[in-house]
Amino acid sequence: MSNDIKQxxxxxxxxxxxxxxxxxxxxxxxxPLPGDDWDTGVPTTWLRELVDYWRTSYDWRSxxxxxxxxxxxxxxxxxxxxxxxxxxxxxPNAVPLLLTHGWPGSVVEFLDLIGPxxxxxxxxxxxxxAFHVVIPALPGFGFSSPVREKxxxxxxxxxxxxxxxxxxxxxxxxxxxxxxxxxxSPEVARVVPDKVIGVHTNGALGFPDLPxxxxxxxxxxxxxxxxxxxxxxxxxxxxxxxxxxxxxxxALAYGLVDSPIGxxxxxxxxxxxxxxxxxxxxxxxxxxxxxxxxxxxxxxxxTAGSAAFVGYAQGQPWGPPKQNSGVPSAAIxxxxxxxxxxxxxxxxxxxxxxxxxxxxxxxxLEEPEMLLADVREFFRDLR
Numbered sequence: 001m002s003n004d005i006k007q008x009x010x011x012x013x014x015x016x017x018x019x020x021x022x023x024x025x026x027x028x029x030x031x032p033l034p035g036d037d038w039d040t041g042v043p044t045t046w047l048r049e050l051v052d053y054w055r056t057s058y059d060w061r062s063x064x065x066x067x068x069x070x071x072x073x074x075x076x077x078x079x080x081x082x083x084x085x086x087x088x089x090x091x092p093n094a095v096p097l098l099l100t101h102g103w104p105g106s107v108v109e110f111l112d113l114i115g116p117x118x119x120x121x122x123x124x125x126x127x128x129x130a131f132h133v134v135i136p137a138l139p140g141f142g143f144s145s146p147v148r149e150k151x152x153x154x155x156x157x158x159x160x161x162x163x164x165x166x167x168x169x170x171x172x173x174x175x176x177x178x179x180x181x182x183x184x185s186p187e188v189a190r191v192v193p194d195k196v197i198g199v200h201t202n203g204a205l206g207f208p209d210l211p212x213x214x215x216x217x218x219x220x221x222x223x224x225x226x227x228x229x230x231x232x233x234x235x236x237x238x239x240x241x242x243x244x245x246x247x248x249x250x251a252l253a254y255g256l257v258d259s260p261i262g263x264x265x266x267x268x269x270x271x272x273x274x275x276x277x278x279x280x281x282x283x284x285x286x287x288x289x290x291x292x293x294x295x296x297x298x299x300x301x302x303t304a305g306s307a308a309f310v311g312y313a314q315g316q317p318w319g320p321p322k323q324n325s326g327v328p329s330a331a332i333x334x335x336x337x338x339x340x341x342x343x344x345x346x347x348x349x350x351x352x353x354x355x356x357x358x359x360x361x362x363x364x365l366e367e368p369e370m371l372l373a374d375v376r377e378f379f380r381d382l383r
Contacts, residue, residue, distance in 0.1 A: 003167060008072040008083060008143070010064050012300055017060060020260055020299065024055045027261050038272055042265045046281060050268070051261060054292055063293040067107075070114060074143070075167060077160045083107075083143035084136035086168065089118040091130035095197070095383050096170040097375075098161060098188065099135045102179020103311040104267040106142055106297045107135045108290060109364045116372050128383075129376045131174075136164060138180060140306030142297040152310045154180070158187030162195070171195055174379050178202040178363055180311055182331075186348060189327040198382045199329040200375055202363035204339025205348045207231065220340075223355065227338040234338075238273060241266075245308035253305025256298075263299050264292075276336045276360035286365045322347045330378040334359030334367060352378050 032044040070085050085107060088094070097117065101109050110133075116123040117131045137144035139152050139160070161184065165173055174197050177185040182201035189196040199205075210232060212220075220228065244252055256263045271282035271291065283291060298304055330352035333339040337360075341353045354374055359367040 002076060005073050005075045005167060008074045009068055010072070010143075012060065012064065016300060021055065023260050024051060027051070027259075029261075042269050042272070047261070047265055047268070050283065050288070051264065053288060054264070058289060058292050060293075060296060063289060063296070066111065067293075070111075075164065077163050077167075078156070079148050080139050080160065081144060082136055082139065082160065082164060084134060084164065085110075085114070086132075086134050087114050087118050088132045089130040091120075091127050093128065093383070094118070094130035094132050095379065096165065096168075096173035097131040097133050097379075098165060098173060098175045098185075099133060100161070100175070100177035100181030100184045101135075101138065101141075102177070102181050103141075103307055104270050104294070104298070105179065105362065106294050107137050108294050108297065109362065110135050111290075112368050113364055113372060116368075117375075120376075125376070129380065131379075132170075134165065134168065134170075136161065138184075138307070138310060140310035141303055142301050145301055145303045145306050147306045147310060151314065153314045154183045154187050155191070157184050157310075158191045161188050162192045165195070172197055174198045174200065174382070176200040176202075176375060179361065186322075186325065186329065189325040189329075190323060193325040193327050196325070196327050198379055199325075199327055199348070200378050201329075201331050201339075202371060203331070203333065203337040203361065205329055205331050205344035205350065206346065207338075208340065208343040210235070224340050224342070227340055231338050241270070242312055246312040249305050249308035249313050252308060256304035257302045260295075260299050263304055264295050266304070267295050267298065271362070274336055274361035275366060276334065276358060278336070285360070286362065290365060324349060328352075328382060330354075330374070332356060332363070332371065332374045334361070334363055336360040 033040045036043045036045055070087050072085050074081055074083050099110050101107060114133055116125060117133050120129045121127050139157060140147040172195055175185040175188045182203045185201055186199050186205060189199045256266055268282060275282050275285045324347050326349055328351040329348040331339050331344060332354040334356045335358050341350060344350055363371045
């Protein structure tokens, strides 16, 4: 195994883009189900319109160039190729910040935060809030593929992240993430508590085991009871995608890797469920081009199966309390999400907790300014 870090540039062969266009032009569509609404999955009418935009207006080369404007690299750690963006700030006192995405997201979730984080002055901020940013793709996601081995739980990913930061020469840094990233980030602090200065997550730092005892339920606030009820509703009404991805990721992959519309629908279903407000179509909340670029990273790399395998077939990022790293930790919980501070405090040293009455699961895409402000304020006293 080499410790070398290699420069990387995205350059998708035109033949691959032509093949995508052919598949979109010649797609076989299912008949709409009665009502053709989101209750049975992605509505055919809505998806046809989005696919037409994908065919006729979306410009991958333009999106590719936007990503290529940032320094990108690959390195091999623990037998796995890891792809990452690494953008250094010009500010002399910038602090390194490791950002981790989730599923069905990707590194493109963070593109709009890179500028404000690394060059706050150019974005109306204080130079004292500058960060160097490192944004890796999770193993099996996008260009961090293919997966070469089994067993990629979040603690192993955290160990890889710690080695990545070590190779980059960072001995003191912060971590941030949402979704799977909200599980990985606290684990990095457990792996190297002497190096991580702070853990910031959007969504939650942990979940309780359900059902709760009656006396504990009685002690909850109205906001906490609402979040418990939404966790229970999720387990009853939305758990199907986890059941499939955690038990039969390869069976699912055949359809998603072969059909761009299948891949698009699988991801858009979650963007609609998890953006806020839920009754608004996701492309009215997040820019269409960004939604499609995120899908393209799955499609062009054929990683539907490996992302499902790593993200869901390796054990869940919630469960019994873990050892507290002692590292100061913060969470910003937007309206869609269900984090509860008292449960997070079982295994995290929570020093900042922010409940927000708007915004959804994809914080960096939906509420980038609010997420940015919370990250800056949390780390301000930890530098």
